[in-house]
Amino acid sequence: LQEGETTFVYRVKRLPFGLFASLLAGAISGLLGVGGGIVKVPVLNSFCGVPIRVAAATSTFMIGVTAAASAILYFARGDVALPLTAAICLGALPASLLGARLAERVEARSLKVLMALVLMGVAAQMALRAL
Amino acid sequence: VSESRIHLAVEAVLSGGLLVSGAALLLGLLLAQEPLLRWGVMVMIATPAGGTLVLAAGLVAKRDWFFAALCLWVLFVLFSSLMIASWRS
Numbered sequence: 001l002q003e004g005e006t007t008f009v010y011r012v013k014r015l016p017f018g019l020f021a022s023l024l025a026g027a028i029s030g031l032l033g034v035g036g037g038i039v040k041v042p043v044l045n046s047f048c049g050v051p052i053r054v055a056a057a058t059s060t061f062m063i064g065v066t067a068a069a070s071a072i073l074y075f076a077r078g079d080v081a082l083p084l085t086a087a088i089c090l091g092a093l094p095a096s097l098l099g100a101r102l103a104e105r106v107e108a109r110s111l112k113v114l115m116a117l118v119l120m121g122v123a124a125q126m127a128l129r130a131l
Numbered sequence: 132v133s134e135s136r137i138h139l140a141v142e143a144v145l146s147g148g149l150l151v152s153g154a155a156l157l158l159g160l161l162l163a164q165e166p167l168l169r170w171g172v173m174v175m176i177a178t179p180a181g182g183t184l185v186l187a188a189g190l191v192a193k194r195d196w197f198f199a200a201l202c203l204w205v206l207f208v209l210f211s212s213l214m215i216a217s218w219r220s
Contacts, residue, residue, distance in 0.1 A: 065209070069209050069211075073219075075173070086159055089152075089156055
């Protein structure tokens with residue numbers, strides 16, 4: 001991983017655990033309607049030794065691929081509202097590109113703090129919904 | 132094949148797919164053309180699959196058999212979804 005002029009070398013650890021966590025992330029995502037990245041990013045970073053930036057990028061790529069499988073089925077069934085999808089995609093695209101560019105500049109520590117805040121926010125939202 | 136070349140190829144596929152689908156969706160909305168919207172959504176769905184295909188090809192060329200097999204498994208799942216969708220419709 002290249003950060004400025006420094007190159008960080010890392011090795012992915014506990015790959016079978018990562019595979020199992022992805023299975024769990026998929027189940028939680030389907031069950032609760034929250035993004036799988038909420039589970040994948042912390043697991044990849046904390047347990048598999050993947051830097052936070054790489055974990056976020058890997059999770060995004062994985063979500064795109066796995067969502068495509070179910071999106072094909074929904075699309076073929078005619079369940080996709082095309083104008084609404086187009087409007088949401090066009091709004092989300094520049095913001096996600098901006099997020100990816102920002103992630104290159106922000107310190108890894110700040111990204112971890114942000115991730116922790118997002119996790120706490122999601123947890124609070126889920127708790128409020130349950131009460 | 133070096134890892135950086137694989138990354139560049141995947142990035143090119145993802146960026147290209149994003150540009151094409153974004154343009155189709157924008158034009159579809161502006162001109163109120165449903166076929167353009169349909170194509171935009173299809174390209175958007177196909178983009179990650181294209182990225183995975185290029186990644187699989189790169190990993191095979193690099194002789195990284197384990198990760199190449201994982202990529203091919205993902206492609207198999209995507210292809211299965213496509214088959215189920217065409218069988219149902």
